[in-house]
Amino acid sequence: MIHIQSIVRVAVETSVAVLHPRRPTVSSKFKRKIQIMTWFPERRRPTWLQRLCEAILKSGPVPQHVAIIMDGNRRFAVKNSLEKCEGHVRGFDKLAETLEWCLDLGITEVTVYAFSIENFKRSPDEVNGLMELSRQKFAKLLEERNLIQEHQVCVRIIGDISLLPRDLQELLAEAVSISANNKRAVLNVCFAYTARDDMCNAMRELSSGVKDGFIRESDISENLLEKCLYTSHSRSVDLLIRTSGEVRLSDFLLWESAYTCLAFVKVLWPEFSIWHLYAAILHYQRNYNKIQIARQNLMIERERLQRESDHRCMLEEETEACSKLEIIPPGKVSIPTTHSIITQNKNVQALVQQYAEARTERENVFLAHVYTKRADFIKSLLPKHPVLITKPPVTLIAS
Template identity: 60%
Template sequence: MSWFPERQQHSWLQRTCGSILKAGPIPKHVGIIMDGNRRFASKNSMDRAEGHLRGFDKLADTLDWCLNLGITEVTVYAFSIENFKRSKDEVSCLMELARQKFERLMQEKDMLQKHGVCIRVLGDIKLLPLDIQQNIAEAVNFTKNNKRAILNVCFAYTARDDMCHAMRELASGVSQGLIRESDISEDLLQKCMYTSSCKQLDLLIRTSGEVRLSDFLLWESAFSCLAFVKVLWPEFSVWHLYAAILHYQRNHQALQNARQSSKLEQDQLTRESDYRSVMEELDKQADEKDKLQERISVQDRVQQYATLRQARINTFLNQLEAERTNMLENMVSKRPVSCAS
């Protein structure tokens, strides 16, 4: 006998509907703009801090629902760079909430390891208070090898800042001689972004009824399904998630076609760039051009160039990854022992 028979019925219905959904394509990576915490607080006559806390609790529920469906990666918009323009009290409240939650995560290390949860924080974390930077670095480093489920937290993030950051990385790579200007492509730009470690974004959900992306995953959502839900984030339910997934399934084939078309176009552009680079090199060696063409065909030379290009790119990306890893490790090493315990 159940204390809550109506909840038992609800749970059975939820499982049944989930099983039906899983008969179709399920998104592997879902992005969420968790909008409406402040309006929820106002609507329910509570202070904003309580509204943000309710929003965090809703995230925990949503991650469980996603994992049960087989959605193994979720990216959430926790704090935009633009949010620094809010009132001092609200910014302080959000920072304190982040501080508490990341500290709580580190108190539950065994659970994170048991469930294989990987935490990533995407954004310019140097804009955050030092102790929060160190909390973030510890959580990211501790969980980096976990594979079962991934939570990406966009904190001190905007998509435009991410793209600008990636372009600065590319410019630095060219100036250091690690890559050439001709090596730069859409794919390489994406690999320089904070989101480079994420899977392809399948579904993006925004709550509160607003129909805009607010500078969130602009690049990544180019070939994703968008679902705008007319409910405040703390009121988001499993049924809203199911509806968004059903919307994704209805559009799945069109998204796949668009992605495939884009990939073919980008591959063609890369081949054309390699060919132009080879011909430019041959033009600079005009006196030896005929001898070179006799000894090796242009097609083979283009293939050799493509191999060298990929080697340059790999070296550049490996150095970039090492720099990011060292930054996080240095943050952890500078953390006072009393705070880390």
Template identity: 60%
Template sequence: MSWFPEKKSGQSWVHRVCQRILRTGPIPRHVAFIMDGNRRFAVKNHIERAEGHFKGFDKLSETLEWCLDIGITEVTVYAFSIENFKRSKDEVDCLMELARQKFTRLMQEKELIQKHQVCVRVLGNLTLLPLDIQQQIAECVHFSKDNKRAVLNVCFAYTSRDEICAAMREMAEGVQLGLIKESDISEDLMEKCLFTSQSPNPDLLIRTSGEVRLSDFLLWQTSYSCLSFVDVLWPEFSIWHLYGAILHYQRNYPVIKRAIESDLCDRERKQRESDYNCVLSECESTDQSKNSVSDLVLQYAKHREARIEQFVHHVNSKRLRYFEELASRHKTVHV
């Protein structure tokens, strides 16, 4: 099945009415999915596990279409956890082969990617994957990187703890290289070093299969997301489950909005205090008036922002080079 179905299934008047009703409230811009239940679906329907995973991909394709129809412009999916490498060799090999087939299919759909202006990002510790899959992923990411209408983030060879550790290593390296100071490290800087740094945090996270845990998925990013746990296996997920999750988000939107605004104010306060304390420590040996200290804090904040901008550019350039080099190697091999 295609990643981006060209032919839309005809919507009934019921679906059109439901979508109009939902659009009277806030529609989440970014929705994350833990697509759980493919193996249990296979057992339930007496089919091979591999077939269950293929059914799960087909459901993803269908769900992306529903999301675009209703106005959700960014989707993040948990496709393969680092923990999944602990499964049987046969199942891991099956999942790797599924990835090969689907990323190959994705690059065969370049016209659809450009038509729908979808930016595809693959997030995770990709070095854990076979080289040919890394190269396929890199070619896809590099090809679609400038598209703006919609974003699909595929978390592959990913766990949130691994992502956070990688971000911490980036910041430590930045301090060692003299690009940033230790005092520059903050929650905001951490977010700029995460794999998801180019995306807003998810408004809504949906997990299927009835499990009520996050399984090491977007732990940092979902601090203020609305969580919806749906008691249905992923291949059985329907548009009605999506509508229900959006209604759940809309009911909780005022509380979530207040919590996000409070967190933003708290971060700004902490940053001002940090800048002030840094200036005081640098000027403690001199006699500064209150007004001059205030001016120095503003000046320090500008220098800090410039340092962070340079550092973030360094981090992003390094990641971009990784994808460009792999994509270039992949093209060379296939010429």
């Protein structure tokens, strides 16, 4: 135990020293152009010890989707007597590094909490600094678009980006659209996000779906609500890491992390090292079986509830149809009895099946509508003539 701790400490110290050799300090206004670290740092060769650890960890279950709350940038800045914004810069650099470690381990999806809606409450100076940092980072990402394609990374933005400055929205939209078809790895950036806002947004979608007649109120289920969340295209979160020793979720992935292994790490985010990541994965592996059982039970339970609901709704529909028939020919006594016989004879199973198919169809149409709306919003933010930008010579010749 002592050994591991000292190894971690030495590794952290050396990595901090190697990676950040005297960065120039940044002005608080953050106007001066700072040296921007790339999103795809040159691959450092892992040491034999790291390779060994990696191989050992890979012999167990490795999480597919890791979510990270990158907490402690400002405390790191205070601790090392740096400016607040410099702390955030270090945090962003650490993220690029961590993504690389995750890819090496076979973690194909990473979700990070970059900016919460609550963070708008911070001092205007700091909010502006963070926006500027994000602008620079995403501009850099767009500069490196060939690297995105090479690494096959898909970038998704989770959150209500309409709350952000317009130019940043455009940058984010472009990053999302150029990487949308990449399959190898996914990076979800939670920007202007809180989980409660996400759930409310889903409720808004659902209620307008009901109002516009896409779905019925009885169609609203856990599965459907989940598909209306911003994270609908992501696989389930396997491991959630929060740094800086805080032990709460702070409005991050509340819905999604109900069956997730939680790992609270003591160090501040810029001090997070590959050894902490290894430890978190080991922690995940220790918890794996119990969580997996709970997830399976949940799936079975959801299916059961869905079948029950389908059954109930089908019966309601049938009785309604019957009562209508009763009303239409008044005075005829024989009709209700024949009808009850017919309903009895009809195969209930087949009816439920039929109802379920109709419901799935409704849901699919509704979801397609929701997703197109979202895609259209992203499209509306893209530069008007992307062809002109990417291929100027062709258009010149053509004109």
